[in-house]
Amino acid sequence: MSQPHLRLLFSREHIAERVQQLAAAINRDYPDGEILLVGVLKGSFLLVADLARALGRPCLIDFVRLASYGNETSSSGLVEIRKDLELPIRDRDVLIVEDIVDTGLTLEVLYRHLLQGRPRSLKVCALLDKRCHRQAAIEADYVGIRLEEGFVVGYGLDYQERYRHLPEIYLLEPGA
Numbered sequence: 001m002s003q004p005h006l007r008l009l010f011s012r013e014h015i016a017e018r019v020q021q022l023a024a025a026i027n028r029d030y031p032d033g034e035i036l037l038v039g040v041l042k043g044s045f046l047l048v049a050d051l052a053r054a055l056g057r058p059c060l061i062d063f064v065r066l067a068s069y070g071n072e073t074s075s076s077g078l079v080e081i082r083k084d085l086e087l088p089i090r091d092r093d094v095l096i097v098e099d100i101v102d103t104g105l106t107l108e109v110l111y112r113h114l115l116q117g118r119p120r121s122l123k124v125c126a127l128l129d130k131r132c133h134r135q136a137a138i139e140a141d142y143v144g145i146r147l148e149e150g151f152v153v154g155y156g157l158d159y160q161e162r163y164r165h166l167p168e169i170y171l172l173e174p175g176a
């Protein structure tokens with residue numbers, strides 16, 4: 001792709017509002033007590049930070065990193081765990097925090113892997129849900145924003161490691 005063009009899709013205010021709504025829904029569903037947030041690196045680093053503060057309750061925080069092989073903007077379905085949990089999850093309420101669910105293949109591998117740690121509960125919170133490409137039979141329990149087609153960057157999401165720092169979310173359009 002030559003120099004891509006970024007088109008603003010979601011402002012920082014819009015994202016903040018959705019994060020508050022996610023936190024409110026999670027707080028309604030979970031009994032009192034700690035939730036263990038498992039952020040999926042690198043894309044979820046901003047969401048974990050904002051969600052943990054919006055939840056306003058005790059949280060434990062851990063991160064995993066998965067690599068999926070594919071071309072620049074789509075996944076091949078081959079997923080490898082590059083960095084595993086550091087905290088034990090047995091008998092804990094565990095919430096996977098994902099930036100975006102696209103084919104769902106990454107999430108499916110992670111979900112199955114975490115189940116082996118025998119958590120008390122295991123749910124998924126995703127800021128963005130791109131259902132049109134779904135290949136795995138897995139759904140996020142909490143979704144901030146549903147998206148149609150398109151590759152997005154910003155608020156943790158990258159294209160070739162760029163744009164993660166942007167506070168807004170943009171649609172990446174091919175350059176001229």
Ligand code: IMP
Nearest residue numbers: 075101102103104105106151152157158
């Ligand atoms: P999946 O396995 O196809 O669901 O995609 C998993 C990963 O692909 C996400 O966690 C992202 O890191 C990346 N991804 C999928 N769609 C996008 C996008 O539109 N922008 C940036 N990264 C994406």
